[in-house]
Amino acid sequence: MRTLIAGAAAPLSRSHASQRPPLRVGLIQHRWRPDAAELARVLRDGIDRAAGEGATAVFLPEITLLRYPADTPAGPNPGAGAEDLTGGPTFALAAEAARANGIFVHASLYEKAPAADGLGFNTAILVSPSGELVGRTRKMHIPISAGYYEDTYFRPGPPGDAYPVYAPEGLGARIGMPTCWDEWFPEVARSYSLGGAEIVVYPTAIGSEPVFPDLDTQPLWQQVIVANGISSGLFMVVPNRTGNEGALSFYGSSFISDPYGRVLVQAPRDEEAVLVADLDLDQRRDWLELFPFLLTRRPDSYGGLTAAVDAQRPYGEGHQATAVVK
Template sequence: MIILTAPPAPPPARSTASTRPPLRVALVQHRWRPDADELVTALRSGIATAAAEGAQAVFLPEITLLRYPADQPGGADAAALAEDLTGGPTFALAATAAREHGIFVHASLYERAPGDDGLGFNTAILVSPDGELVGRTRKLHIPISAGYYEDTYFRPGPATDPYPVYEPEGLDARIGMPTCWDEWFPEVAREYSLGGAEILVYPTAIGSEPVFPDFDTRPLWQQVIVANGINSGLFMVVPNRVGDEGSVSFYGSSFISDPYGRVLVQAPRDEEAVLVADLDLDQRRDWLELFPFLLTRRPDTYRRLTEPVDPQRPYGVGHAATAVVK
């Protein structure tokens, strides 16, 4: 894996001196391997590299240990791929690496869930240097279109405490952990921002569009995440996977951005990589003092945003519903 690092970006609008030291974080962009031991070895090597670079927390892509399942619709036994939250291989990987290196390790798994619908949860976890689970967030928004048939594998996360913000002891940061499709929704970033988050981590699995193979969504994907960081004053940490997996070719390009919209460090499209960046977290405060989006909101005017989705008019008044591309 290549290693790409970024020093703290200078604060362009500092009004009050900061006493917080930069937080060094890292992500691992990896390629899935059919041999489970080989895959774990590659991920542990990436985590070790990040730890050797001084990262205090390392973040891994969506459904870390599985071949991305949802390029094809799931069948009756789709949940056979699921694992227990703390009793499966993903937690074991994160906990072992966290203890070995004395750092926080984040990962993503297909979480087994009780029920008769044959579905589980798409769940992000954060493990402490002691190997303890200190954060769990279930993906809220579930894609339903060609190549990303996640509704046949995953239930949406619950509406109770949907946007948890974690401030684990030993890590001077407030972190939210939504997942992939959640990153397209400005409401998600805003909810986390109002909950006090400074960093959003989006474990991701995104790549080609099977029905439109010449359409490259990578620029749009990055632009919307960076923009949501700007309008909500957030650092964005986005670990994607890379390589061909069935119907989808994942385009890597993992990145870390800041509230000013600067991409601090970015991985290539076609290589495994470890990204390391120092985050000056008080730049969230600086930016929101200069552009006080949160202070000047008008929630009293946002009625349509909180109405139930009308399947007959999902695009709004005056626009007929059309079929999702399958």
């Protein structure tokens, strides 16, 4: 597993001195393994490596311990692979690694949510250095297209529980934890920014398009996340997985970017990696003082953005509705 480290990038528009030391964070890019014990050892080794390099918090990819299930539609019992929020193997791994290293550990799991439809939640968690759950966020936007049939496995997080921002004691930062498909929506990044987040973490499982094997979405994926970080003044931490799983080949490329749109450190497409970067968190303040997007918003003009989705006109007025590629 390769380790890549980036120091704090130079401030570009600092108007007054920062009194905050850089926050060192890490992420793990991993390949799934059917042997659960082996997979846990690989992830623990990555966490230990990042902590050994001084990371205060380490972030793991989407549904960390599971083979990605949604490359095919679910059967009659979609939640068979789901686990209890704090009583399953994902929390156990994160809590043990957090306590052993004295750091925060973030992970992602398929959370049980008993209901007649059998669906669960796609949930990100943050565990403190003492092994306590200090953050939990459920994926809000659920993909429905070929190779990513997540609507047959996951139910969306409830609106009343959307976009929480956490500032746990000892972290020294305000953090949001949406998941994967959420990263494509500018409304998500803006909601976290308005909630005071400085860092947004997107545990991710993204790769090939089975119907269009020559289409590489990696550049688009990275560009939209970086752009959302620019427009909302956020550091973006994006741990993806790599390797082949069923119908999908995940393209890795995990990265950490800053509010100026600089990619501070990036993993390769096809190798497991540990990324570590120092974040100068007051660069959020610096950038939004220079380009005050949040101050000059016009929410009184955005009514159309909050109207219910019209399935007959999802692409807007004057555009015929077409079927999603399945």
